[in-house]
Amino acid sequence: MACEQISYRKSTRVGIIGAGISGIAAAKQLSHHNPIVLEATDSIGGVWKHCSFASTKLQTPRCDFEFSDYPWPQRDNSTFPSYLDILHYLHAYATHFDVLKFVRFNSRVVEIRYIGGGDGRETTNLDVAAGPGEFGPLLSGHPVWEVAVETHPSKTVERYGFELLVVCIGKYGDIPKMPVFPPNKGQEVYGGKVMHTLDYSKLDKEVARELLKGKKVAVVGYKKSAIDLATECAQANQGADGQPCTMVIRTLHWTVPAYWIWGLPFFLFYSTRSSQFLHQRPNQGLVRNLLCPLLSPVRKAVSKFIESYLVWKLPLVKYGLKPDHPFEEDYASCQMAILPENFFSEADKGKIMFKKTPRWWFWNGGLEFEDNTKLEADVVLLATGFEGKKKIQDLLPQPFSSLIVDSSGIMPLYRGTIHPLIPNMAFVGYIESVSNLQTAELRCKWLSRLADGLFKLPSIEKMLDQTSEEIEIMKKTTRFYKRHCISTFSINHSDEICEEMGWKCWRKNNWVLEAFAPYSSQDYGEED
Numbered sequence: 291m292a293c294e295q296i297s298y299r300k301s302t303r304v305g306i307i308g309a310g311i312s313g314i315a316a317a318k319q320l321s322h323h324n325p326i327v328l329e330a331t332d333s334i335g336g337v338w339k340h341c342s343f344a345s346t347k348l349q350t351p352r353c354d355f356e357f358s359d360y361p362w363p364q365r366d367n368s369t370f371p372s373y374l375d376i377l378h379y380l381h382a383y384a385t386h387f388d389v390l391k392f393v394r395f396n397s398r399v400v401e402i403r404y405i406g407g408g409d410g411r412e413t414t415n416l417d418v419a420a421g422p423g424e425f426g427p428l429l430s431g432h433p434v435w436e437v438a439v440e441t442h443p444s445k446t447v448e449r450y451g452f453e454l455l456v457v458c459i460g461k462y463g464d465i466p467k468m469p470v471f472p473p474n475k476g477q478e479v480y481g482g483k484v485m486h487t488l489d490y491s492k493l494d495k496e497v498a499r500e501l502l503k504g505k506k507v508a509v510v511g512y513k514k515s516a517i518d519l520a521t522e523c524a525q526a527n528q529g530a531d532g533q534p535c536t537m538v539i540r541t542l543h544w545t546v547p548a549y550w551i552w553g554l555p556f557f558l559f560y561s562t563r564s565s566q567f568l569h570q571r572p573n574q575g576l577v578r579n580l581l582c583p584l585l586s587p588v589r590k591a592v593s594k595f596i597e598s599y600l601v602w603k604l605p606l607v608k609y610g611l612k613p614d615h616p617f618e619e620d621y622a623s624c625q626m627a628i629l630p631e632n633f634f635s636e637a638d639k640g641k642i643m644f645k646k647t648p649r650w651w652f653w654n655g656g657l658e659f660e661d662n663t664k665l666e667a668d669v670v671l672l673a674t675g676f677e678g679k680k681k682i683q684d685l686l687p688q689p690f691s692s693l694i695v696d697s698s699g700i701m702p703l704y705r706g707t708i709h710p711l712i713p714n715m716a717f718v719g720y721i722e723s724v725s726n727l728q729t730a731e732l733r734c735k736w737l738s739r740l741a742d743g744l745f746k747l748p749s750i751e752k753m754l755d756q757t758s759e760e761i762e763i764m765k766k767t768t769r770f771y772k773r774h775c776i777s778t779f780s781i782n783h784s785d786e787i788c789e790e791m792g793w794k795c796w797r798k799n800n801w802v803l804e805a806f807a808p809y810s811s812q813d814y815g816e817e818d
Contacts, residue, residue, distance in 0.1 A: 301433050302326055304741070305452035307685075309393050310336020312719030312730045313458035314380060315357070317389045319734040320741065323429075326450065328439055330398040334384060335377045341463045341488060342373035344495045345518045349628045351549070354725045357383055358811040370628070394439075400447065401438035402455070402687055406713060425750055426713060428454045428741045434714040454741055456716045459685070461678025463488065469510070469674060475651035475658075477670075482656070486672045487515050502526040505533055506666055508657055510650075511673030512539040514627040519671055521630045524641035536643045536665055538650055538657060542613040544600060544620045545629045551599045557808040559592050560621055561724060563781055564805045568592070570766065571779035572759045573786070593618040605634055609644050615769065622778045623770035624722040678720075686712075698765070699772045702757035705787055706776070707733045708740075710753040722775040728811040729780070735814070736787045745790050781809055793817050 302324065306316050309329035313336070317327050333339055338346075347370040348355055352362040355376075360383045362371075371379070384390050433451030440447050466486040471477075477484045483501075490498065503526045509519045516537060523535035549556040559565055568589050570582045593616040606612040613620070620626045636642045647659040656667035679701065683691045693711045696702045704710055706721030706729070716737050723729045739745060747753060764771035767778060776783045785795040797813040798804040 300448065301451035303429055303453045304456065305435070305437060305450060305454070306392075306456045306458055307399055307437075308336060308458035308460065308719075309334040309395075310338070310458060310460055310719070311380065311727055312336075312460065312734075313456075314384050314389055315727075315731045315734045316456050316458055316716075316718050316737070317392045318384075318387050319731075319738040320456070321387070321389065321392070323741070325392050325456075326452075327393040328397045328399055328437070328450075329393050329395050332395050334390070334393065335380060336458075336460055337462045338373050338376050338380070341491045343487075343491055343515075343518055343522060344498065345522050345630065346373040347371065347630075348373075348376060349514065350725060354808075354810060355727050356811055357727070357731055358813075358815045360386060361812070394441075396442040397439045398442070399437055399685065400440045402685060403436040403438075404434070404687055404690065405436050405451070406434045423750055425708070425710065425747045425753070427743060428714055428716070428737075429743075430714060454714050454716065456718060456737070457682065457685075458718045459681060460719050461681075462676045465677040465681045465684075466672070467675040467677050468672065471651050475653075477652050479654060480652040480656070480670070481654050482668045482670060484670045484672065486674070487519065488676070490519070490671060498522070499526045501669060502535075504531055505668040506656070507533070507535045507669045507671060508538055508665060508667040509535060509671045509673055510538045511675075512537060512541065512543060513625065513673065513675075516673035517545070517627055517629065517633060519673055520642050521633055521636065523671075524632075524636035524639075527641055532641065533668075534641055534643050536645055536667070538665075539611075539644060539646045540648060542611055542646070543625050543627065544597070544613055544617045545604070545611075545627050546600065547603055547629050547631075549628075551596050558806070559596060560778065561780075561808040562806050565592075566779055566781050569778040570763050571782045572756060572763060574782075589618060590616070604629075605637070609634075609637060610646060611644065618778075619768040619770060622764070622768040622775060623773050624724075624775035624777055625770055625773070682717075690715075696761070698761055700761055700764075700774050702754065702761065703774070704747070704753040704757055705733060705736060705790075706774075706783070707737055708747065708753070710750045710757070720774065722773055723777050723780040723783075725811070728814070729776075731811060732784055732787060732814050735816075736791055739791050745792065784809065784814070788814075 304320050304323040304325035306313050306325050306327040309327050313327055314334060317325055331340065351368055352371055353365045356362050356365065362379060430453055433453060435452045435455040437450045437452060438447055439450060466488045502523045507523045509516050509523065520535050520537050527533050568585045596617045601607060601612060645665060649660045650657050653664060657665045679695050682694055686694060690712050694701060694709065701720055702709065703717055703720060707716050707718060709717065718730050718734060721729060788795050796804050798807060
């Protein structure tokens with residue numbers, strides 16, 4: 291960086307890193323502070339813009355994925371919007387509320403320094419991030435974080451000072467999670483093409499189709515991206531000359547064809563107060579602690595009821611795709627995937643095949659498995675996820691980088707937003723639920739009021755206790771707990787946020803709706 295031009299520091303109260311769904315939501319709620327939104331690319335949208343395939347769709351209906359003050363056009367349309375629909379909706383929202391004026395495009399954060407003393411000195415200041423004391427105000431009156439930003443195409447580096455830094459770079463994209471192999475068993479011995487979904491998503495639609503057409507393709511993974519990839523591969527290989535696509539699966543997960551189970555809407559089972567009453571949640575008190583074990587048979591019955599429908603509706607047994615774990619574990623970890631309509635019809639035509647294996651590696655002609663069988667493949671597509679936590683760890687300075695993830699591998703975020711050990715910083719988009727947009731927007735409203743001093747945080751010790759309790763509940767509910775998903779107690783989580791903001795917790799018009807209707811972003815509109 292010695293040849294780059296360095297300009298002097300610019301100070302403002304609030305900085306936001308990332309202009310995806312969470313970053314735009316944060317900018318809107320903090321707009322009265324004139325935030326600076328630093329976006330590394332030339333457009334808003336985050337993963338929806340940069341990590342989507344031609345077939346990528348939202349996994350929920352429009353009405354379950356919208357801002358509280360900006361309903362979708364034709365919001366009652368039951369079809370799932372495409373990624374292009376979502377980008378159009380987000381851009382319309384940002385334009386309507388004049389949020390784009392805060393965004394500085396092509397501005398990549400290259401370094402963050404903690405200067406919390408206010409005198410410009412770089413310091414780790416662990417005393418601030420330790421012990422059972424108070425967290426302190428988010429807006430302290432002087433810069434706490436110095437952020438170095440490289441602008442493109444000039445490569446100029448500018449330094450900004452922020453009192454509050456809101457990190458909205460998400461868990462997906464940027465750093466692919468790549469499999470690790472023993473010597474001489476990695477992709478260096480393979481003669482074909484290997485591509486991660488991150489790189490595949492950057493291909494033009496026709497280029498992607500040509501990559502797959504007439505090729506023997508292996509797709510590694512069995513989550514939403516892998517399923518979409520396999521479907522795209524099957525569509526590119528229609529006709530007599532088409533080749534099958536093989537999904538290489540280590541861990542099975544439950545998949546759902548639609549949000550109806552035996553004629554009943556899916557929300558009745560997990561997304562109402564009455565259904566979530568069956569599940570353990572933080573701060574539930576002595577009576578519920580005693581009651582939860584007694585309700586365990588009911589929770590298991592609900593899970594079995596859903597499983598029975600999925601096994602009846604889908605050829606899971608036929609293809610060996612029925613998971614051994616309960617459906618509830620996938621729902622509680624936000625890993626339930628909605629199937630493309632033609633997924634199993636393509637499997638029935640032989641265009642999608644399945645190989646379950648705990649381990650695999652490369653050979654010159656494709657993939658080899660633990661049972662000593664081999665699969666010929668011209669192209670191997672890795673739907674193996676992303677190193678979301680590493681992305682944040684690489685961005686933050688020490689000692690905060692080592693504090694960001696606890697011993698369980700989870701980011702211990704109070705209300706899914708504040709790390710108790712990292713001062714004057716917030717994180718949006720790192721806690722998951724059925725509707726991540728609704729989850730992010732409500733926490734941005736909470737964050738805005740916290741920054742304005744309308745309420746105070748508990749002590750650092752109490753916040754750590756709260757996050758630990760949430761993590762323990764997730765560990766008891768699902769083996770896939772590291773995703774920090776609150777889907778089985780999301781309404782209670784929102785209740786506690788509303789309570790801290792001074793809002794009423796019960797948001798419906800009558801007790802029948804309160805008990806049996808799902809909560810959406812429309813229920814969390816601004817209070818007078």
